[in-house]
Amino acid sequence: MPREKEKRGRRAEAKAQKDESKRKRDEAPEDPVAKRMKPTDETDDNPLGENADYIPLDSEEQQMQFEGGENAGSGDMPFYGLLDADEAEYFSRASEMLESNQFGDAEERGLFVESVYQEANGKELKIACSQGCSRLMEKLISMSDVHQIRRLFGKFIGHFLHLVQHRFASHCCETLFIHAAPAVMQKTPKAHAKKSNEDGEETESDLSLADMFMTVINELEGNWGYLLTERFASHTIRVLLLVLAGEPVDVTSTDSIVASRKKERLGLAAAGAQDEKEKEKAPTGKRSVPESFQPALKKIMNDMVSGIDDTYLRALATQPVGNPVLQVLLFLELSHFGKSSAKDPKSILRRLVPDESFEEGTESATFIRGLLYDPVGSRLVETMVKYMPGKVFKNLYKNTIRDRIGSLSRNNTAGYVVLRTLERLGKDDLQSAMELIIPEVPGLIERVRLIVPRTLIDRCVVRNIDTKPFAEALASAYDQDPKIRLRQMLRLGEQTEIPAKEVDHEMEDADEESHQERRPAGGSSVANAEKLHGSLLAQTMLTVRGPLSELVFSSLLAQDTDTLMQLAKEPTSSRVLQQALASPASTTQFRRQFVSRFQGHLVDLAQHSSGSHVVDALWGATKDIYFVKERMAQELAQGEMILRDSFLGRAVWRNWSMDLFKRRRGEWAARAKGLDQQPTDDGAAPRPKSKIQLAAERYAAKMTEEEQKKAATESQS
Known part of the structure; x- marks a missing residue:
């Protein structure tokens, strides 16, 4: 009888042991899950010591183990229930x-x-914690009035400690804070006090919004150290800090420290805004806040960092989640409480950089140099450079940045620190910095790191510094042929891809979810970024009178008509043409030669999404050369039927006042020369006032003046 096949060796033994242990585990009765014990100082095995409750920076497991507060852990997160199918479909x-x-x-x-x-x-808590419906809650908050916001705020009270740590509800809390902030100074109307009507429906809470914010602070009390580096709560804490300080909270900006660049922009910019006009009128400056907010904010900031030693505080600078919160704390310390607060030895700035001299070998100099090339830490250095006191900044620049500013500008991470430095330099220091950066210009142009040259040009204009040496450096970096030079500036017809780490692009926020190195996603993004930065540099050069703008003007005049049509239909390069036509640095002679190149192509350009803006710019560029503008208007009039069949063409027709051109040529001529009033909001041209109307206005003004004098005489007597 044949024997049964059996596996031999260590693998078979390991498999058998695994099966046995699995069977025992399945047969064993389920034990209740024990609550996670909070670490105490009595054990000697704690590797982080007494500060473990505030800032776990290593693994996620350690972060869960060394959490602050009794209920801060996600394992204690309550379950608010799920929406049924009908409710989910309705919402x-x-x-x-x-x-x-x-x-x-x-x-x-x-x-x-x-x-x-x-x-x-x-069902508010269920909706806020729902993956699909939490977006609905954010939209509702953005479209709510003050009473609805107060009502919802009251429903969230008592649950904020858990909601701010929830993956989806944290965004609802953030939106609620932002849209409740403008109304914190309003008093609670007695008519909306908390009561129950005949149906038992509960209305608003009797607490004011200011009291509600103070209630949120009390709920989060004792957990600030943990929430500082919590994955989902950190961005909500940033918003709360800015609201308490009365600072504007802009989540739509790509350079905001409140939210990452990958955050969903739901188009909800203003609190209580019901339409686009209201959103535009929404206040964006600093707000007035109750007096109780300032001591509460100061206590929160102190509680966040008081239990962290200096080593852990510096470690936050390179921690993806903690770094943005540290930026907000440093910003508020230096801007809200005054730069004199930096002199306090317990201040955040002094704890990060205790040696204000920044001399070689000091602890502060070593710390700053270690952050300059770090994708996360460099953001904190930017905040320091922007807001630190002048004396401290001068020492930092003199001993750490000045001699290395050329090499720092070559790096795509440290280059952003250079930008903030250039913004604070005086005229003499900026002149010296330009001389150190000029030798690096060819390398910057070759690697398409154009944001430093662009910022340097802007600052030289502000400080009234001669840009001729910089223009010569740019001329030597590009080809001497003006026709080829423009193609190099705008990166036209080049398919070469630069390695991702060598390309400059906009910074991304340092959230744990969205933190990435400063690099584009792929080859097409690289090409688009190159064209964008080249276009921005050319536009900046066109704003400066002298050699810088002449480099671009001469290149534009050297192009043939076909190339100009190609540039006009490119989204990025068309901005250069518009800037050239509208720039104060452009002369009448240049515009007379340049605008004639577009004749014969206006109808075609007017139907293109980018070219139509160039045609609109031609209206203002020909204000002092009327005969050219009249020829262009005749060309547009010949293509009337084509333009009226196009949405973009109709916009060009309206912007050029072509109906007026066809019916009242004299009034159109006055408008074309800039002699009449501006058009009304609806695009209709106002009729010029007659002599009788002007005389009536003068008579009315004279009578008003006599009445005022008579009233003043009677009051004196």
């Missing part, structure tokens, strides 16, 4: 309707928002 449709914004007016939209709130009554 999903409501989100789509708010996204489409197909409402007749603001009142109709307000009624719809209120109906959604009524449907969500009692």
Whole structure:
């Protein structure tokens, strides 16, 4: 009888032991999950010592182990329940309707928002923690009035410690703080006090928004050290700090320290904004806040960093989640509480850089030099350079940056610190910095690191420094042939790809989720970034009178008509043409030669998304050469039917006042020469005032002046 096949060796034994242990585990009764014990100072095995409760910086496991506060861990996160299928479908449709914004007016939209709130009554926490419906909650908050915000704020009270740590609810808390901030100074109306009506429906809380914010602070008390580096709570804490300080909170900016560049922009910029006009009117400056906010803010900042020793505080500078919060703390310390607070030995700035001299070999100099080339740490150096006291900045520049500013400008990470440094330099120091950067210009042009030259040009204009040496350096870096020079500036017709680490691009926020090195995603992004930075540099050069603008003007005149049409239809290069036509540095002689190149192509350009803007710019560029403008208007009039069939063409037709050109040529001529009033908002041209109307206005003004004099005489008597 054949024997049964059996596996031999160590692998078979290991497999058998694994199966046995698995079987025992399955057969064993389930034990209740023990609550995670909070570490104490009695054990000697704690590798982080007494500061473990505040800043775990190593692995995620250690972060969960050494957490601050009793309920800060995600293992204690309560479960608020799930929406059923019908509720999820309703809120999903409501989100789509708010996204489409197909409402007749603001009142109709307000009624719809209120109906959604009524449907969500009692389910607010479920919606906030829902992956799909949390976006609806953010949209609702952005479209809510003060009473609705207070009502929702009251529903969240008592749960903020858990909500700010939730992956989806944290964004709802952030949006709630932002849109509640403008109304913190309003008093609670008695008519909206907390009460129950006949149906038992609960209305607003009797707490004011200021009191609600203080309640949030009390709920988070004792957990600041943990929330400082918590994955989802950190961005909400940043918003809360700025709201308490009365600082503007801009989550739409790509360079904001509040939110990462990958954060979903839901188009909700202003609190209580019901339409685009209201959003534009929304205050963006510093707000007034209650007096109780300042001591509360100071206590929070002290609680966040008081339990962290200096070594751990410096470690936060390179920690992706903690670094943005540290930037906010440093910004508030230096700007909100005054730069004199930096003299305090316990201040954040002095703890980070205790030696204000920044001399070679000091602890401060070593710390700063270690951060200059770090993608995360360099952000903190930017904040220091921007807000630190003048005396400290001068020492930092003199001993750490000045002699190395040329090599720092070559690096795509340290180059951003150079930008902030150039913004604070005086005339003499800026002149010396330009001389040190000039030898690096050919390398910067070759590697497409153009943001440093562009900023240097802007600062030289502000400080009234001669840019001729810099123009000569740029001329030597590009080809001597003006026709080829423009193609090199705008990176036209080049398919070469530079390694990702060698390309300059906009900074990304240092959140743990979205933190990446400063590099574009792929080859197409590289090419687009090159064209964008080349276009921005050329536009900056066109704003400076003298050799810098002449480099671009001469290159534009050297191009043939086909190349100019290609440039006009490129989104990035068309901006250069518009700047050349509108720049104060352009002369009448240049514009007379340049605008004639577009004749015969206006109708074609007017139908293109980028070219139409160039045609619009030709209107202002020909204000002192009327005969050229008239020829262009005749060309547009010949293509009237084509332009009227195009959306972009109709916009050009309106901007050139072509209806006036066809019907009242004299009034059009006055407008073309800039002799009449500006057009009204609806695009209709106002008729010029007659002599009788002008005389009536003079008579009315004279009578008003006599009445004022008579009233003044009677009051004296």
